[in-house]
Amino acid sequence: MGDLDRILNADSVAVIGASRDETKRGYQAIATLKKSGFEGGIYPVNPHERRVLGLRCYADVEEIKEAVDLALITTPAHTVPALLAACGRKGIAGAVVIAGGFGEMGSQGKRLEQEIKDTARAHGVRLVGPNTSGIINMWSGLNLVGLADVPKGDIALLTQSGNIALHLITEAKLRSHKGFSYYVGVGNESDIHFDEYLEFFRNDEKTKAILMYVEGLRDGRTFLQQVYTTSREKPIILLKSGRSTTGQKSAGSHTGALAGISEVARSSFERAGVINIEHPDQLFPVAETLSSLPPIRNRKVAILADGGGHATIASDLLTDLGVEIPTLSDRTQAKLKAILPHNAAVSNPVDVAGGTDSNPEIFAECARILLGDPNIGGLLIVGLFGGYAIRFAEKLRFIEEDASHQMGKLVRKSGKPIILQSLYNSVKPHSLELLRYYGIPVYESLDIATKCIGELSRYGQYLSTYKLKTSFQFNWGAKAKKHAVGIIQKARSEGRRYLFEYEAKEILRRHGAPVTHEQLAKTADDAVRMARDIGGSVVLKIVSPDILHKSDAGGVRLNLENEDQVRDAFHRIIDNAREYKPGAVIKGCLVGSMTKKGVEVIIGTKIDRQFGPVVVFGIGGILVEVVRDVSFRVLPLSRAAATRMIDEIKSAPILNGFRGSPALDKQALSDLLLTVSEVIESYPEIEEMDLNPVMVHDHGIDIADARMILKKATAEKPPLD
Structure with missing residues (x-):
């Protein structure tokens, strides 16, 4: 907070790249500071100029005798690392880096952005940007954007687009009595993240509402945690671009193919208290309203x-x-x-x-x-x-x-x-x-x-x-079960990232989930004996660390009624698996009782790039990726969030009882969602989980199939928390 206070409430500014050319940012910034009534020190820096707009120009920031809070760097990207080092030696708290050409420009730009970030950190300088349009404090006249006549008021404006900011400021001037307390062009969010700005504005007495345009988040989970704290005191109005993005695909699970970034962002923002806006023309009016009434x-x-x-x-x-x-x-x-x-x-x-x-x-x-x-x-x-x-x-x-x-x-x-x-x-x-x-x-x-x-x-x-609601914070490993930890360690020792179905179900069972019971048959005779012990109809499923989607490999046989069917199914499954993936390691087949018919749903988890662990719920079965009737939440879940997930899918009327059929056990579904949340919190090594199908009845549920994928070898580090 101290660093941000010295930046956003700076009493003195060094303009690095000061210029006498009216078209240059180094001229416009100084001119606007003077016009806006900024009463602090203004120190132009350019080794090729002696005076700019009547002010002495310094060859470098270290020549300035007075203390300086903030530097505005308007020079090209490749000059920034050395300039930041000089700012650090001078004791400058922060630097606003205007230049583009960093992470947004590919691998070379990413390396340069990492260099300026490392340099700034090593010298104790906080970064706004890079690739930013600047910052404005309307109350002190600290205007480093070069935009004159910005209306003063009580709305803080945070955006990753200078054009969006210009649109909102113009709208305020033309159509409202409202104005802005601060403007921050967040840029690439290389150092100072959105959540830090939110904390500052939450504690700022001049700010009554926070207006945001977001393209991407460096640390989505920390952002949600700060939003949850801030939104109780001040409304946050946000437009998130990229709604048409379907999200990253993952070949490893159905859940990965279902979880689109826009759906995850929308639901998590709403749960944290954000006012989600989908149309730019509504952005300022809603902020105006919430800051006024x-x-x-x-x-x-x-x-x-x-x-x-x-x-x-x-x-x-x-x-x-x-x-x-x-x-x-x-x-x-x-x-x-x-x-x-x-x-x-x-x-x-x-x-x-x-x-x-x-x-x-x-x-x-x-x-x-x-x-x-x-x-x-x-x-x-x-x-x-x-x-x-x-x-x-x-x-x-x-x-x-x-x-x-x-x-x-x-x-x-x-x-x-x-x-x-x-x-x-x-x-x-x-x-x-x-x-x-x-x-x-x-x-x-x-x-x-x-x-x-x-x-x-x-x-x-x-x-x-x-x-x-939850505060989006995990207590990693607090509820882990010793035997379940052993299952994960065994898979690791065997070089596996995929748990066998019976291993995944055992972990769920240890946390109280209603899973079906199966046994591993290594031969057809084993399968026949196990089926006889179970009694009634049974199901056989392939067990192989190299085959994830069993149905795709012809690795599932249902409704087996007698010994001949069981024996034949075992051989067919093994043959299908070898044909599907020659060289696959085959452990045998799981033998289990057939689950009672019911409505099939899916519950699964994945790691979202921005928000960390996410859970999905929806209509399940083999058509899950076609129907795509699902809801999403960032973990961990509260009971209220689990209930809403179930109720908001389009097929919810089926669960409530449809055309004379009895209502299904939504309480058991809610319990299972909370159990899944607990499992993910207990074992940060789990990258993805699929429970599909889960059979829902009027009383109770059955988890017919379960799949867990572990993170790569460094999985022990909790994701994004």
Whole structure:
């Protein structure tokens, strides 16, 4: 925190690469610092210049006699390592590295980025960037972006795109009374990561909301842990690019082929309290709203309209966002009827039916009644407000403005939010500017207005439930079982990364999971004897460290009823395996009882590159990768997260009972998801796990098949935690 404070609240700046050329960043930065009113020391550095913009220019930073907090490096990439070393010798806390040409440019750039990172660390200098557009502290005038007239406010802006930042800053200047406390172009996140900036802004009194555009994360799990801490105190609004990416494929398991990065990011961000935004035009409005208004605690909203069309559309949009539009109490409806025409709709949505045409102050009176209803958490006003003087009569202008004053004071008094959608927003009448003065956002787009109040509702819901969620931290190995550790060690000693099915099931059994019991038959006679002992129908499966997908190799035979079928199946399975993979080591066949028919689901885990261990749940069987009806969560799981995973797949109605069939045992499924989470936390050596199929019944479940893949030899180091 101390380093970041000296960087983002720097009292002095060395501009390395200072220039008298107006097109150069080394000129623009100094000019903007002076124009922005920065009162700290500004020290141009360039061995080829004597003065820049009236300031003495130094040959290098070590010539500067005064203490310097921060350096802005505007020179080419290859010059950066030596300059960082000089900054370290000078005692400079941080450096903002503008140049590109590092990790984003391939292997040579990655080597150079590692060099500057190592140099900075060795000399005690923190890095912003590289490949960054710069930083701004709007309150001190510390503007190292070269962008003038950035509006000052209480939203911190973190992005990996200078163009996105420019878009958001321009939108704030043109359409809002809101502005920014800080801007940080995170760049390549080489040294200072997103989570460190979040911690800084969480503790910054001038910041009320954090607005983010993220392309990639260096340390996703640490980021989630910091988000979980920060989002309880300040809303985090985030747009994550790359939604079309299907994620990395893994030939080793079904789970690897299912886990797309965008799905993992979306679910984990939501669980940590992030407000996920998918459309750039919603990004600033949602941040403006959440930084200005109190959250809606009960997800219940009233709609006040001066036209049925807008009210109906708003209802549909809010319902799609999961917001409830409850019928108003009889008492509230009676109060509304007393001030509105007899044909007004007062149940919710409320349509004033022309009751405001001659007196728009009725809007304020209706708002007071609606927010006075204890069952209503917030209010959306849609239609013509702000334009009555334009649409009907000039004398209504002052009445509208007075209504704006009343509604602004009402929000402050009631602690409940109002958002307004107006057809006249682009005209900017004074009545709407007054609403903005009071922190009531106004939008012309009904989609954006409903999105904003929907996110107020979602954030309020999160604040009420975050204690039910996990903090994304593992207690590695705490619940490991000695015998299960021995199974993993045995596989390692044999040079195997793949556990045999019976080994994987034994680990699960040790943690209380309901797995089927099998025995290893090395000969056909063994298989016949074991089948006889089991009784009833049995299943045979190939056991080979070289064959992972048994069905693909013809290595599974089901519903074997007698000794001849068992003997024949054993020989066929062995022959199929040898034909499928000549030279494969074959241990024999597992013999087990047939599981009872049920609905097939899959539960599996993998290591996500950004977030670490992830679990997937969905409809299973051989078509799992075709149907792709799955949900994802970053581990470890809470009970609430496990329940939501089950309920959010499209096929959830099948589990709830469908067309007269009994409801299936979702409690047992939830228990198994928590067991899987415990297993992964107990053995960091496990890279992937597939339980497919898991047969779900009305009472209980059976794990018919289990697969575990260990990490490579260095697996003992816990991933991303």
